[in-house]
Amino acid sequence: MAITVRIPTPLQRLTNGQGEVPCEGKTVTELLADLDRRYPGVKERIFDQSGKLRRFVNVFVNEEDIRFLQGDQTAVKDGDEVSIIPAIAGGT
């Protein structure tokens, strides 16, 4: 069993079109590093060069915003679901 990571539409080009991919790790940092190993380029689009979460994107662990947990050090375990949710501009 692994951790399910939900990939937003604009990044699915990096994951061969998959909207959900299984990854492993003990923290969000480890999990996204694993994601980046499998699908290079994903992590730099979520975190900036100093390693901070970009300001228009949020990461949710089991539907809770990691900014209100322990940030990128938030613990994750098998069976958890992690969603990457960016702001959407489109409307018209």
Added chain:
Amino acid sequence: MTLSKEQVARYSRQLLVPEFGVAGQERLLASSVLIIGAGGLGCPAALYLAAAGVGTLGILDRDTVALSNLHRQILHTTESVGQPKSRSAQARLTALNPELTIQAHQESLAAAHVRERFASYDVILDGSDNFPTRYLVNDGCVLLGKPLVHGGVVHWKGQVMTVRPGESACFRCVFPEPPEPGAIPSCQEAGVVGTAAGIIGTVMAHEAMKLLAGCGEPLVNRLLVLDGAASRFREVPVRRDPGCAVCGDYPTIRELIDQEIWCGQAEPQEAPWHASK
């Protein structure tokens, strides 16, 4: 206000809903909503709000109707191609419900007139198509204390949240700053499924109805996320951020400033969300 015989007939099926009733209808008729964008979200939202009898609807859009709009912008018709969107919307909504006041604002939203434009409306509904306008609308609603229904849609996906300024999370609490120009595909280049826009626009109208009629439970402190490809809704809890630049305890945004609207204008750049590398 007493409902006329014709109003009782027109609105009878929602008057029968226990939580809504005559009191809810009277509140709707006395209320007003400003819809930013007569597009994929604003069109279905406006149709439902007009049908339901929201007394005054404002339609703000700077564009004219194009053929490529018609698969999702259901207020407009093939005949209205080339017409100003706010006027096309006004004609269609007036035909649907002639007793309403429909204001056509054929303009883009600028910081200088947000205060004047928002002042006479009870609820603001944001169906715009670019980040600068979205942050301007959010910040304007917070500074003026106007309830906001925010919605966004791209491809098969959508998001909705309702903001009660000062009480619940605002758009900036959830997404503190817009991405850099060109970082996320938006507007013309992104593409959208018409029915996904219809779902999100309808949820937005539904939220506005509840706020105005004073019934139900608003979508505050929750971000509703649609995965239209799977026909699945999820919601994630969001919360007011005490450090928010506009609604936090020590706000740094105290007045509205225009940012360049880059929708469809910016040259594609090597930016974080371009997946070309």
